Amino acid sequence: MTLANSSIIATWFALALSATVTAPAWAQGPAVDPVAVQILQRMTDYVGGLQQFSVHTENTIEDLLESGQRIDESVAASVTVARPDKLRAERNGDLMRQAFYYDGKTLTLYSPSANSYATVEAPAAIEPTLDYASASGDAPPAGR
Numbered sequence: 001m002t003l004a005n006s007s008i009i010a011t012w013f014a015l016a017l018s019a020t021v022t023a024p025a026w027a028q029g030p031a032v033d034p035v036a037v038q039i040l041q042r043m044t045d046y047v048g049g050l051q052q053f054s055v056h057t058e059n060t061i062e063d064l065l066e067s068g069q070r071i072d073e074s075v076a077a078s079v080t081v082a083r084p085d086k087l088r089a090e091r092n093g094d095l096m097r098q099a100f101y102y103d104g105k106t107l108t109l110y111s112p113s114a115n116s117y118a119t120v121e122a123p124a125a126i127e128p129t130l131d132y133a134s135a136s137g138d139a140p141p142a143g144r
Contacts, residue, residue, distance in 0.1 A: 054080040061095075084125045102129055 047053060056078045063071045075093030080086075085104030091097070101108045107122040107129055122129040 050081075050083075052082045054078065059093075081126065087126050087129075102126065107133060 056076070058076050059074070061073045061075065063073065065071065073094040075091055075095065077089070077091045079089045085102070087100070087102040089100040091099075097111065097113045099110045099112075101110070102122060104124055105122065106119050108117055108119040110117040123132055
């Protein structure tokens with residue numbers, strides 16, 4: 001599973017789950033546009049075929065407190081991939097600063113705010129390393 005495809009798979013899973021869960025009529029959203037699905041599939045196929053790419057995102061997480069006050073927290077993420085065995089991912093924001101480094105042999109998580117790092121042996125390619133990290137809990141879930 002590629003880095004790009006893992007995000008797309010999570011999106012597809014959420015869409016599939018929302019389509020199979022019965023909800024009251026007022027809670028149901030609009031149907032997924034088949035043209036949008038085709039565009040998303042073409043993008044996934046394109047990124048999945050690249051040997052090198054990088055992505056940068058800027059996100060705002062909105063927390064609504066019981067008092068009604070909204071707290072906005074920013075997080076930026078950057079990912080650089082060079083297949084089959086190089087990956088660098090960094091997340092910086094109000095809640096966290098951390099970086100992942102993969103060199104084809106090891107996966108390292110570095111947390112500057114905690115002044116710590118951890119390194120584990122990893123499979124020889126990115127896709128099985130991501131699967132390993134996700135299954136073993138050595139990688140945080142998407143989002144927070």
